[in-house]
Amino acid sequence: MRKYIYSAIMLLALWSCSDDDNATAAPEPNITGGVTDVVKVNDGLTLNLSTDKVCYKPGETVTFAIDGNVPADAKVRYRKQSEVVGEQALSGSTWTWTAPEPDFTGYLVDVYRTESDGSETVLGTIGVDVSSDWTRFPRYGFVATFDATKTVDGVIEQEMAFLNRCHINGVQFQDWHNKHHWPLGGTRDNLDEVYKDIANRDVYTSVIKKYIDVQHSYGMKTMFYNLCYGALSDAAADGVKDGWYLFTDTRHASKDKHDLPDTWKSDIFLVDPANQEWQQYIADRNDDVYASFDFDGYQIDQLGNRGDRYAYDGGKANLQRGFTSFIDAMKERHPDKRLVMNAVSGYGTYSIALTGNVDFLYNEMWDSESQFSNLYDVIRDNDLYGRHQLNTVFAAYMNYGKESGEFNTPGVLLTDAVMFALGGSHLELGDHMLCREYFPNNSLAMSQELRDAIVRYYDFMTAYQNLLRDGGTVTEAGLTSSGDVQVAAWPPALGSVTTFARQVGDRKVIHLLNFMDADNLSWRDMQGTMPEPRLIEGLPLRLKASAKVNKVWVASPDWLGGAIQELPFSQANGEVTFTLPSLKYWTMIVVE
Template structure:
């Protein structure tokens, strides 16, 4: 079968950008008549035929700029074969922060560009450069080639080249920079800048780093912000990923004063933002709330997005769903990124690891969060040390890619802040607003049931069905078996409004929306809408649009 593929050449398009897509059609050379359709959710907004000129199997499709911001899908057809990708018209990446990672910066990575295809195919628009630097306390290396504190041989030119290429494709570049990590050698020369334990010993991390005092009274803060400014001004980064380790939460300073670290994070973030705004061309900040601590405080700080790295005891899907709902209730002006690393990817080529990935993405995306797990050239995160990544083969990558196409094409629904979650109040028990026949459903994740997340606003009702029937556990960071399809799911929905249309879409079934027929019966409780869903594999989203 011929290789036939399409992907956008920018991670986000502004309303002023022409829309450029790369199309690969095996080794064909010549002109092909191509049928093109662009959809916004379930509405076809552009339909046309166009001639594409292929040279050695590659053509570039250029369409005029679109003036309406939103999430779109594009379908092209050649010789009755269809392929699709998604794209967004959005002037601000912070509204859709699809976070990826890079961690390979050795000399052998010079001129390597496969990673950019991964980012564009997954619509990743912001990238963390993990461990790109010389030392945590001295970010810019004195020479082009250098060895970092973990013993890796790196090349500064590789970092700069990757930044440049990503920026050409509209991707923001965020430099990793721990807020308190310093080499032990640096500590020996600045002992009054460090944090200490009750034995009057400096606090260490993996015996490689000393934890420094970042409060206003410590000179480390000025030093740290100065290093952040160098990262942006010298390397041309767009911002800083302000990393923390989760420990310590309380420490002693050099004078033996007790310091509660969570009382000082916001000052640090805000001071950093102010300094970068005054001295740099860009000032994006992402702060790591390890284990969600202390996001209930840091959400107020001046940063580009909220970011949480989850670990035990947040081990179940329900923990993640609860966390996302709580954090999104704190603020409506910052989106939430969850970094959840999948240790099943330590088993190379594991189908069950991909199953776990699909279920985890389904939970995070349907709950309204973004997920940091993908990066490099089809690599996956399986631990907090990003250089120790997992790898997807082409077939596995294409399965996961459909989830990112789905996330992008339907982001207007998935991240609609006007929707209210009514899962616990409108279904099951005595609640008759949503009734599901012939399947076991639950508003919380439970083995042997279909997780059902229901959201509403004045224009539409959303039903997410996530298949946990074949699961023996709801722990997200373990292997999960293949799903068996569940067929002919009957759903009854009460509404007082007239329904204009219903569609179902799924990353497991071609991504594109499919119209769903329905019947309406007037009852003493309102209009009873009955519909049938043909099949559920991992995740279906049903959208009921009302007049």
């Protein structure tokens, strides 16, 4: 909806199982909750890793580069979750790796060295996505300004290099078009070099083309934005008929419209998305777009629940059914192109998903869905509507009440932690970080601290995508703490650590989310007041487990670059006990 207005990781030794109880012996926790006789873990990465693309097909060559001083004894290791699938000595600052054959698989790659005491120090990490289709695990970004500032050498390249580092595999082009009903600037035979967008900002055709070229060089896919039913005031001159519109009355006297500032091109008048003549008309205009720009698909938008609206003949319009019809028509015209449609506050989600013609589900979140608990509700419903085949992307605008300054890092990271742990992703990264539904708005800036942390969060989501976003069954965590920290099941509660768990194959995946110091339970963090959570270390935990446990490991985007740490544990009397090394915002526990 557009209103427009850790440097180190210790792989802790597994303790031998006794024949008597099939349990793994572990040292007793000391009175502060730590584990005795464990070698110290040093935190702090010293190398920055990058890859040449956002994702790879099985068997494709992955090219890595390192920024930093690489020790002579450094090695590189490739992990699929806790399994080491490859390792090699590292010489130089660049190297290649052949992506393994399993499709739709995430890997964590770490560069490390072995110290004199036998411990390991991780120097740098990065996630790698081996997927032949980006929509299986969408990590969506955007671009929204196409004026002369983007013609300066290096600007677009620098922006897209950051999106590549964050593994953004799809990019939505917002406010790129000339008119909603005539998106192309000019005609396919005579493209305008420069034209005006809806807000009368300059759009350079050369900038759009360069963005697409640079994004494609990284393996990103490009999606052009437009409403499914928008027309400007001069639409009649361009062939839009009065009989196609939506009206607020049964006598077609008052066209439905979305008001915009007087300094903009026009208000937006709404047509009936189910009208077949309109569908043919806008599909023809999209033919022009695809003939002129190498877009990979269409990001369809809507404005949410409009209340009662009427077609020209006075019959009540069914917009949600109209969305279904519109999507089907767009897919029929361009079956090789991807489609995604916005569900504003959930409006039309079922109809959108039912088509089977959208590639993932996209929810723009507003006041009615402002609680952290609502994020799970949306993902649960989307999974049902999409028949367990479609992942969820949230368009969710952080610090919405702040007019200027920087994003509040704790608010952003806690929201991303919850979204990613639940299995969703967050539309937030683009030519700037997103703070409003009007995508060109860049009134809030990313601090370097947030920028660095975001890279780790997207590495984590990519590396562990098969545990986060690849099915599984929501289950009880069955986790309690014998310490002073309150550990409680979902949904979140202030002053506690919240757990959320899934059974994924033979692995139980438990997420710990730190709400100990949160000042509210809204993901929006409207005024940017969410405080930084306290660091919890050495937390003793007990887990209900009737089956034999073979391994317990943890990983966090907040610690050790997402690299895993295997934990000593004991199992007896239907419980597994272990000590959690660290929790800042989010730590994932995996029980195999």
